[in-house]
Amino acid sequence: MKSWLPLIRPGDWLIMLASALAVGASFPIFWQGGLAERAIIRQEGRIFAEVDLKARKQYEVAGPLGTTLIAVEPGRARVVADPSPRQYCVKQGWLMRPGEIAICAPNRVSLQIAGRTRVYDSISY
Amino acid sequence: MTRSATEHGTGTDTEVMQLTVTEEDRRVAWLATAAVGLSLVDAAIPSPLPGVKPGLANIVTLIVLARYGWGTAVWVSALRVLAGSLLLGFFLAPGFFLSLTGTTLSLLTLGLARHLPKRWFGPVSLSILAAFAHIGGQLLLARAWLIPHDGVFLLTPVFAGAALVFGTINGLIAAKLMSEPALSETPHA
Structure with a gap:
């Protein structure tokens, strides 16, 4: 280990430090929207519940086909059970990042994750 | 050494x-061969994420x-990308x-960075800067051509982190090899 240290010149340390800082800073820049903070449950397009992703909770949302079961855990949420035939929203599993959404269209229920800032899933001009 | 295809058979005066x-x-x-060999080693190392590679070449x-300057480095890299991809x-x-774009950008960066004062900036600096240029070029090409969606950039911090780590390691190995006297070849520098 000792024989490797002299190979690093003073400027190299500077570059390494600056790079490490740049890499560290790139995380919040590229992973914007911050952490998953809230889950928004919608039913028929209207907000059914807005939950802080802090405690462990379960929600039963009634729809035209039956009951959609939603589980909330610290930092994540998922659709546990849904009467929709293709089970797309259930198969999506845990949603953890802001902007992620699971839509149980046949039962008209959706579960969306929100963070500090709003993230667009698409922008039209 | 001169190899010439001279007249044979009929004995007529053919163009030489x-x-x-x-x-x-x-x-x-020879150097390109060494680089290609290292590319193969690179490809054999399992990677947790496509695109994260040590880049030993x-x-x-x-x-x-x-040792030989920028022009030779360009030749060796170009041959390495070509032969490596064929193999x-x-x-x-x-x-x-992706490989070509990354290599081109890192060579351009090296072309600029090699003018940094040698007393202060060694192979480690060059290696880190080249690694960043390499991954930057690949990400831009991927965004422009392969995956035209900004979602590509979500992985930027991971790639940049890998570039820093592997850039430092490669730079250290290069510095170590250069600090030892060359065995098989006479030093030209």
Whole structure:
């Protein structure tokens, strides 16, 4: 280990430090929207519940086909059970990042994750 | 050495074609071979994420740059990308263009960075800067061509982190090799 240290010149340390800082800073820049903070449950397009992703909770949302079961855990949420035939929203599993959404269209229920800032899933001009 | 295809058979005066292989050509070929070998080793190392690779061949590029200059480094890198992609079977596939773009950008960066004062900035600096240029070029090409969606940039911090780690390691190895006297070849620098 000792024989490797002299190979690093003073400027190299500077570059390494600056790079490490740049890499560290790139995380919040590229992973914007911050952490998953809230889950928004919608039913028929209207907000059914807005939950802080802090405690462990379960929600039963009634729809035209039956009951959609939603589980909330610290930092994540998922659709546990849904009467929709293709089970797309259930198969999506845990949603953890802001902007992620699971839509149980046949039962008209959706579960969306929100963070500090709003993230667009698409922008039209 | 001069290889000439002279008249044979009928004895008529045919055009004599000469292919001269210079000392420089041989050197480039040998160094490119070493770089291709390291590319193969690179490909054999399992990676947790596509695109995260040690880039061991860059050790050769760094040493060539220091000993023989930028022009030779460009030759060796170009041959490495070409031969490496042929051997690994991705010639003209997306991976080839990613590799080409990354290599081009890191060579341009090295072309600028080698003018940094040598007393302060060694192979480690060059290696880190080249690694960042490499991954930057690949990300931009991927965004522009392969995955036209900003979602590509979500992985930027991971790639940048890997570039820093592997850039530092490769730079250290290059510096170590350069600090030891050359065995098989006479130093030119």
